[in-house]
Amino acid sequence: MRVALFVTCLVDLFRPGVGFAAVRLLERLGAEVVVPPEQTCCGQPAYNSGDFANARAIARQVLDAFDGYAHVVVPSGSCAGMLVRHYPELFRDEPETLARAEALAARTRELSAFLAEHGSADTLDVRFAGRVAMHDSCSARRELGIGAAPRALLDALGAARVEFEDAEACCGFGGTFCVKYPDVSARMVSDKAHAVTASGADVLVSGDLGCLLNIAGRLKRMDSPVRVYHLAELLVGIDGVPGIGDGDTR
Amino acid sequence: MKPTSHAFADNAHRALDDATLQQALAKAGVGFVAKRRAAVAELPEFDALRQAGRAIKDHTLAHLDHYLLRFEETLQAAGGQLHWAETPDAACAAVLEICRDAGASIVAKGKSMVGEEIALNDALEGAGFEVVETDLGEYIIQIAHEPPSHIIAPAVHKTRAQIAALFEAHHRQPGLARPLESVPQIVDEAREVLREKFLSADVGITGANFLIAETGSTVIVTNEGNGDLSATLPRVHIVLASIEKVVPNLEDASVLLRLLARSATGQEITSYTSFFTGPRRSEDPDGPEEFHVVLLDNGRSRLLGGAFHDMLRCIRCGACLNHCPVYGAVGGHAYGWVYPGPMGAVLTPLMVGLEEGAPLPNASTLCGRCEEVCPMAIPLPKLLREHRRQEFDRGLVAGRSRWALAAWAFLARRPALYRLASRAGARLLHKLSRGRGRFAKLPLAQAWTAARDLPAPQGDTFMAQWRRSKRG
Numbered sequence A: 001m002r003v004a005l006f007v008t009c010l011v012d013l014f015r016p017g018v019g020f021a022a023v024r025l026l027e028r029l030g031a032e033v034v035v036p037p038e039q040t041c042c043g044q045p046a047y048n049s050g051d052f053a054n055a056r057a058i059a060r061q062v063l064d065a066f067d068g069y070a071h072v073v074v075p076s077g078s079c080a081g082m083l084v085r086h087y088p089e090l091f092r093d094e095p096e097t098l099a100r101a102e103a104l105a106a107r108t109r110e111l112s113a114f115l116a117e118h119g120s121a122d123t124l125d126v127r128f129a130g131r132v133a134m135h136d137s138c139s140a141r142r143e144l145g146i147g148a149a150p151r152a153l154l155d156a157l158g159a160a161r162v163e164f165e166d167a168e169a170c171c172g173f174g175g176t177f178c179v180k181y182p183d184v185s186a187r188m189v190s191d192k193a194h195a196v197t198a199s200g201a202d203v204l205v206s207g208d209l210g211c212l213l214n215i216a217g218r219l220k221r222m223d224s225p226v227r228v229y230h231l232a233e234l235l236v237g238i239d240g241v242p243g244i245g246d247g248d249t250r
Numbered sequence B: 001m002k003p004t005s006h007a008f009a010d011n012a013h014r015a016l017d018d019a020t021l022q023q024a025l026a027k028a029g030v031g032f033v034a035k036r037r038a039a040v041a042e043l044p045e046f047d048a049l050r051q052a053g054r055a056i057k058d059h060t061l062a063h064l065d066h067y068l069l070r071f072e073e074t075l076q077a078a079g080g081q082l083h084w085a086e087t088p089d090a091a092c093a094a095v096l097e098i099c100r101d102a103g104a105s106i107v108a109k110g111k112s113m114v115g116e117e118i119a120l121n122d123a124l125e126g127a128g129f130e131v132v133e134t135d136l137g138e139y140i141i142q143i144a145h146e147p148p149s150h151i152i153a154p155a156v157h158k159t160r161a162q163i164a165a166l167f168e169a170h171h172r173q174p175g176l177a178r179p180l181e182s183v184p185q186i187v188d189e190a191r192e193v194l195r196e197k198f199l200s201a202d203v204g205i206t207g208a209n210f211l212i213a214e215t216g217s218t219v220i221v222t223n224e225g226n227g228d229l230s231a232t233l234p235r236v237h238i239v240l241a242s243i244e245k246v247v248p249n250l251e252d253a254s255v256l257l258r259l260l261a262r263s264a265t266g267q268e269i270t271s272y273t274s275f276f277t278g279p280r281r282s283e284d285p286d287g288p289e290e291f292h293v294v295l296l297d298n299g300r301s302r303l304l305g306g307a308f309h310d311m312l313r314c315i316r317c318g319a320c321l322n323h324c325p326v327y328g329a330v331g332g333h334a335y336g337w338v339y340p341g342p343m344g345a346v347l348t349p350l351m352v353g354l355e356e357g358a359p360l361p362n363a364s365t366l367c368g369r370c371e372e373v374c375p376m377a378i379p380l381p382k383l384l385r386e387h388r389r390q391e392f393d394r395g396l397v398a399g400r401s402r403w404a405l406a407a408w409a410f411l412a413r414r415p416a417l418y419r420l421a422s423r424a425g426a427r428l429l430h431k432l433s434r435g436r437g438r439f440a441k442l443p444l445a446q447a448w449t450a451a452r453d454l455p456a457p458q459g460d461t462f463m464a465q466w467r468r469s470k471r472g
């Protein structure tokens, strides 16, 4: 099984460890992982800013880079949602490209969904017995309907899942929203960080690095003891790996 | 009402700093969400109902001309009169003329968002009529001289203490104080003051949740019964409605009513669902002598078949407001016009212009919770994005954002160059973080770092490390 990994721009830039964790998890399923070099970003910043011309240009680039792979895996619900739900929308009026976009959408999976579908729970080689809060990104939850898959993986790790208040609310990241309306965003992420801290979780995970950078940033500012990781990192073991926003010395 | 939507950022900032407002919002939000959730959970076929409701609206909108003309016929057959109004001014003029012809001095008004849209109170008061709001929430904001902050709960931004103080100031002669501590006491107080007015009003104005083409009826739902009193006691009843409110028949209305109550307040049905069909007939025990329907377009017909067509399905239930994290944080007034929240962020730019309303579609994370709860399955995030597209194409995006986006896109479209730039950026930031893992402050990142730290990159980019590894 050949799997093409769409790294995502945030993982590439901020948290390469998530990419390598994804590679390890996929290889344990027996996959040969390929990282097409012509990838940059899924184009969502342009799309959500109304710049459809650039969004289409970047989408075409992704269509080309991931042409011919039977499986495309993305360690982000947001970017996966862009490929799966929004590329077809972008090319609604271009039949040829639309067909390619729909084909890509059908081959693309968010990482935790792919792992769960392919029996990753049986191939994990670490355990984590701590209390874990799972944050679903809005895209994973509402655009892709992912919720059971990451939880099944956490259960396989032996983690104690803890619930927190208003879990279905957005964390306030929203791409450029967080810098366009910083005080509204700050309020939203504060509510989220308080709820997570109050849950008594040792660790917060999510499948989306955007949310994680945002929530971790607020948790650190509040001096919350909760450590923050991408789900993929927890699944390969976080011993000796500083959490998001934590220093080397921790 | 003069819109202040262009100043959303400032409005929002003030709202976030307003402790009393925050108290009121926190209380309201939780209640609405929990009630809707319970009501939907009790109805396993809610999704099927939603599909049925959507189909009814889609069908009606596809044949809107037919159903509107049919409604005109049946309304006239029942003895009512229809007044077509293309613009808010035309609608106000029609209402004023009816009031003048009736020789009215006091006008009793039930809750009507179309009334807000056309700024009817200003028009009536400007022409010398006394306007009495009979809906408790509307009455509260009327004496507070404020616009509504929610489409079904206009005074939701007020705390109980604020309302008691308002009543205290407006109803009391000095020394004549009655306690106004509990909700029932407040309601009783309002009832006493308002009942007088009902009895002396010459014209009653109400909104409409639906217009029934088959029967010429108008339908209104309330929980206070004030709509019925505004409609039946005065000599003349005027119904304000907009053209997308028409549905083919009573069966269709009943499907939509079930969706509306559950989505709005979590009720199976509102306390009062009133159907009005023409003026009083000879065998009727009560009812008005004249029955008028003022039907507003205000740009809606232009939306038919266009990018915003889906918005015409909206039944004004308010669920998207109640579930919106931005609305929940800043309340309705920050949106700067009549319609707030996600539905307002779509409608306001369409009704007051994209320039004035420009910030609203951007003030959203597109989290999709509104679309998820919308009983009419309106793709609100998609419509917000469509506004953003039009703003971008029309050059309404601020220079700095535009420039930053262009610079980023230039790189993102050139993978080799992008890899160099992202690598340089990641390494530089990693180095600057000096092993602390995050930044409390960073030049050009104040918007982020004002309230949260910025996690630092781990080191080299993934792409560079991958290439270096033997597999690359």
Ligand code: SF4
Pocket (backbone or CB within 6 Å): B263, B313, B314, B315, B316, B317, B318, B319, B320, B321, B343, B370, B373, B374, B375, B376, B377, B378
């Ligand atoms: S957009 Fe949907 S949820 Fe919002 S008010 Fe209209 S019908 Fe209700």
